């Protein structure tokens with residue numbers, strides 16, 4: 001059987017708890033070493049633990065010359081996609097594709113709160129993919145975000161305040177274009193803790209845990225390929241391979257081809273961002289040559305995705321997530337980041353499988 005052509009519906013889950021159980025079961029079947037990092041600051045709605053789980057196959061930490069490390073759930077609710085692909089990697093024996101001396105490290109739900117609560121942010125409203133920077137060295141200003149913060153976060157979700165904000169947003173998009181609006185919203189901001197795409201003023205639990213995992217699993221390796229799974233930008237089921245411009249981007253193009261896009265070159269669906277996950281390696285795995293790419297899978301139209309984030313921000317700040325309206329907003333944000341249909345899952349797995357093979361070849365070279 002060609003596993004890349006099988007329909008991998010069963011690898012994907014309906015919620016965080018199911019995803020965690022599936023991941024751990026698949027890891028055990030594959031003979032992986034498992035570890036778990038519990039977030040002490042928050043819990044599941046039913047009181048259950050929230051953990052980031054790590055499965056490792058191949059040479060032990062410290063003994064691996066190379067590492068393929070794949071992370072899911074950086075943006076919480078986007079974890080449905082990455083989790084399904086990680087289970088697929090375990091079920092299809094992806095570690096057997098890797099060159100000698102190379103370990104496979106799968107980091108499941110690095111932002112478990114966001115996954116479980118269907119949010120893109122961490123428990124402290126932080127965008128983890130804007131949080132990975134040296135917070136002692138100051139924070140970039142984002143005047144474009146400052147200009148629209150009030151429009152994005154109306155106090156009342158119904159009535160004249162919201163209507164005026166929507167009208168102003170429509171005017172902004174008409175004048176500047178949808179991508180300019182996306183850039184202003186999503187580039188990352190460090191001045192509005194209750195706002196969207198807030199990068200924080202200190203490392204979140206997830207960012208600290210990410211560093212702990214890199215330290216434990218990558219230190220001593222000469223080369224690392226890092227895949228970070230995301231959803232929410234692009235056409236339904238399509239995948240854009242994104243690399244931050246630099247030496248890593250050149251390697252990424254060699255490994256994954258010319259389809260690699262870079263926000264700095266203005267050819268990506270993503271805005272230029274600061275503090276992304278690849279910066280987690282800074283100062284830890286100095287001796288490791290790291291090649292990070294984000295796999296960005298399309299779900300819904302961009303405006304709908306941004307509206308879902310706006311609604312989610314409102315319901316956690318001013319509304320009640322457990323109310324009927326809150327539940328509707330939770331469905332809205334889940335739909336915005338998860339193409340919960342067999343065809344979508346088969347398509348995204350086909351790309352993930354191909355990229356894993358390309359990473360394996362790149363690491364072998």
Ligand SMILES: [Zn+2]
Pocket residue numbers: 074075078129229230231232
């Ligand atoms: Zn994302």
